[in-house]
Amino acid sequence: MNIATLPTTLETHSAEETQNAGELFSARLQAGDVICLTGDLGAGKTTWTQGVARALGIENPLSSPTFVLMNEHFSSKTHSSNTYSSNIEKSITLLHLDAYRLEDADEETLRDAGIFDFLQREDAIKIIEWPQFIADYLPSPRYEIAIESVEGKENTRRISFAQTSTR
Ligand code: ADP
Numbered sequence: 668m669n670i671a672t673l674p675t676t677l678e679t680h681s682a683e684e685t686q687n688a689g690e691l692f693s694a695r696l697q698a699g700d701v702i703c704l705t706g707d708l709g710a711g712k713t714t715w716t717q718g719v720a721r722a723l724g725i726e727n728p729l730s731s732p733t734f735v736l737m738n739e740h741f742s743s744k745t746h747s748s749n750t751y752s753s754n755i756e757k758s759i760t761l762l763h764l765d766a767y768r769l770e771d772a773d774e775e776t777l778r779d780a781g782i783f784d785f786l787q788r789e790d791a792i793k794i795i796e797w798p799q800f801i802a803d804y805l806p807s808p809r810y811e812i813a814i815e816s817v818e819g820k821e822n823t824r825r826i827s828f829a830q831t832s833t834r
């Protein structure tokens with residue numbers, strides 16, 4: 668995980684701008700990183716994730732996984748020959764989890780749903796919508812991104828970024 672300084676908040680004014688924010692953010696991501704996205708239904712969590720997918724070279728359209736819980740997307744980019752070059756040159760799998768339906772799930776249900784296997788994947792970037800429903804199991808460090816509407820401004824969203832400490 669890259670601990671370079673992050674902007675703490677920014678405002679976007681369209682879905683496209685939120686995708687661009689996700690695309691820019693992804694430059695700092697490495698395989699194994701966990702990104703938690705909070706915000707109400709329709710805030711733009713999936714839209715932001717679409718920007719990450721675009722940066723990773725994922726070509727199939729990324730939809731909300733609400734009804735399937737988890738989606739795995741494979742990059743169509745080929746591996747860079749230079750191991751030390753920006754990860755954006757490499758193909759990294761994106762795992763996209765929507766925990767919305769796991770609000771009341773017990774540990775056994777989470778295990779059966781593959782949540783613990785998901786969290787252990789070190790080969791992929793892991794994005795979690797509704798992370799509060801699996802709060803007890805989230806690893807640290809992780810990125811925490813909150814997306815909020817702005818009252819009276821229909822297409823404006825305020826996006827804030829934070830990173831949990833290593834312990
Ligand atoms: P979530 O995953 O948080 O439930 P989605 O990303 O699926 O939300 O949907 C966000 C909706 O809001 C989309 O229909 C999108 O077009 C619209 N929208 C309008 N303005 C913005 C913005 N600034 N950022 C993100 N989405 C926006």
Ligand code: MG
Pocket residue numbers: 712713731732765796
């Ligand atoms: Mg969503």
